[in-house]
Amino acid sequence: MEAYRCILTKREVRTFLPQEVPQETILQILEAGRWSGSSRNRQPWHFVVVRDRQRLRQLAQFGRFARHVADAAFAVAVVVEAERDAFDAGRCAQNMMLAAWALGIGSCPTVMHSEAQAKEFLGIPPSRKLAIVLAFGYPAKKRKSLAERAVYRVLLGKGRKPLAEIVSWERFGATKFEVQ
Amino acid sequence: MEAYRCILTKREVRTFLPQEVPQETILQILEAGRWSGSSRNRQPWHFVVVRDRQRLRQLAQFGRFARHVADAAFAVAVVVEAERDAFDAGRCAQNMMLAAWALGIGSCPTVMHSEAQAKEFLGIPPSRKLAIVLAFGYPAKKRKSLAERAVYRVLLGKGRKPLAEIVSWERFGATKFEVQ
Numbered sequence: 593m594e595a596y597r598c599i600l601t602k603r604e605v606r607t608f609l610p611q612e613v614p615q616e617t618i619l620q621i622l623e624a625g626r627w628s629g630s631s632r633n634r635q636p637w638h639f640v641v642v643r644d645r646q647r648l649r650q651l652a653q654f655g656r657f658a659r660h661v662a663d664a665a666f667a668v669a670v671v672v673e674a675e676r677d678a679f680d681a682g683r684c685a686q687n688m689m690l691a692a693w694a695l696g697i698g699s700c701p702t703v704m705h706s707e708a709q710a711k712e713f714l715g716i717p718p719s720r721k722l723a724i725v726l727a728f729g730y731p732a733k734k735r736k737s738l739a740e741r742a743v744y745r746v747l748l749g750k751g752r753k754p755l756a757e758i759v760s761w762e763r764f765g766a767t768k769f770e771v772q
Numbered sequence: 773m774e775a776y777r778c779i780l781t782k783r784e785v786r787t788f789l790p791q792e793v794p795q796e797t798i799l800q801i802l803e804a805g806r807w808s809g810s811s812r813n814r815q816p817w818h819f820v821v822v823r824d825r826q827r828l829r830q831l832a833q834f835g836r837f838a839r840h841v842a843d844a845a846f847a848v849a850v851v852v853e854a855e856r857d858a859f860d861a862g863r864c865a866q867n868m869m870l871a872a873w874a875l876g877i878g879s880c881p882t883v884m885h886s887e888a889q890a891k892e893f894l895g896i897p898p899s900r901k902l903a904i905v906l907a908f909g910y911p912a913k914k915r916k917s918l919a920e921r922a923v924y925r926v927l928l929g930k931g932r933k934p935l936a937e938i939v940s941w942e943r944f945g946a947t948k949f950e951v952q
Contacts, residue, residue: 595874598775599804599867622939624779626932628866631883635933640940647942671944679881679903682862686808687779690870694775701859703811715943723859752806753815759802760820762827763895764851 605698606660608729624691628684640669654710665729681723698731785878786840788909804871808864834890844907861903878911
């Protein structure tokens with residue numbers, strides 16, 4: 593898949609086919625995380641891969657919106673050293689999710705609201721921070737039709753804010769865009 | 773550029789050619805940030821684009837390792853609502869930097885250590901958080917030779933930790949990988 597297209601089309605996927613992801617594909621996705629840049633190249637991350645179905649179901653109980661983790665082909669818990677590594681964790685997670693998307697695999701970042709319990713379950717030392725859990729799997733739903741997507745966008749507030757609303761030029765608030 | 777290749781080859785670039793990036797290319801890069809996923813699709817970001825050379829030089833003074841910002845073709849200050857948005861800011865920044873990379877443009881995330889001053893300079897309300905400044909431009913250096921890269925990796929601790937060192941299976945610390 594072409595890179596720019598991959599970035600623009602990537603959507604969060606929460607409904608997965610009951611189909612395993614080959615181990616070499618999992619490794620390719622982890623490799624994309626491994627090569628992420630980080631502040632002073634500290635690479636503050638550790639990835640805990642969960643593939644066991646029973647463990648995925650248990651893991652799903654630690655987040656308020658984590659039910660889809662139970663049905664994922666696998667999950668990757670991104671563990672970092674401290675809270676200040678959240679930005680780098682985001683870069684690293686995006687790398688893995690985009691690599692997955694390019695390989696036809698959907699994903700969704702999932703917050704573990706009961707972080708202490710999730711960490712205990714995963715064997716993560718209390719001193720480390722569980723930045724996020726990424727759920728991965730082959731998407732179960734077909735691409736929505738244009739009409740469905742319009743409804744989804746309007747009723748559920750999906751889609752994105754227009755660029756004109758989120759971009760300033762030279763100074764915050766100077767949103768007027770002049771074509772040069 | 774193919775997506776997976778783009779993700780794996782992306783490196784931080786701090787030395788830029790004195791060459792402008794066309795406005796439509798800047799917009800393409802911003803668009804990649806706009807389409808990033810975020811927690812509950814809140815899209816907590818605002819992008820302040822700085823292109824004026826004098827302002828880029830001034831901006832470069834607010835970070836301890838930000839000298840390259842002075843030579844960038846443009847910079848994007850990623851402003852978010854609060855500290856908790858750092859993870860989403862990382863996803864969004866990675867989208868923009870990968871899109872740039874696919875378009876032949878290098879980039880480097882740059883911390884503004886004097887955050888309050890940088891915010892004032894950019895006109896960012898005190899209530900918002902300046903997550904990062906991304907410097908963009910056409911890379912000035914040719915790709916390093918294999919020998920140069922080996923030296924760089926060994927002497928400067930560049931490259932990345934091996935996958936076996938940063939991945940656990942099912943539980944943190946269970947790093948033994950068994951081929952299935």
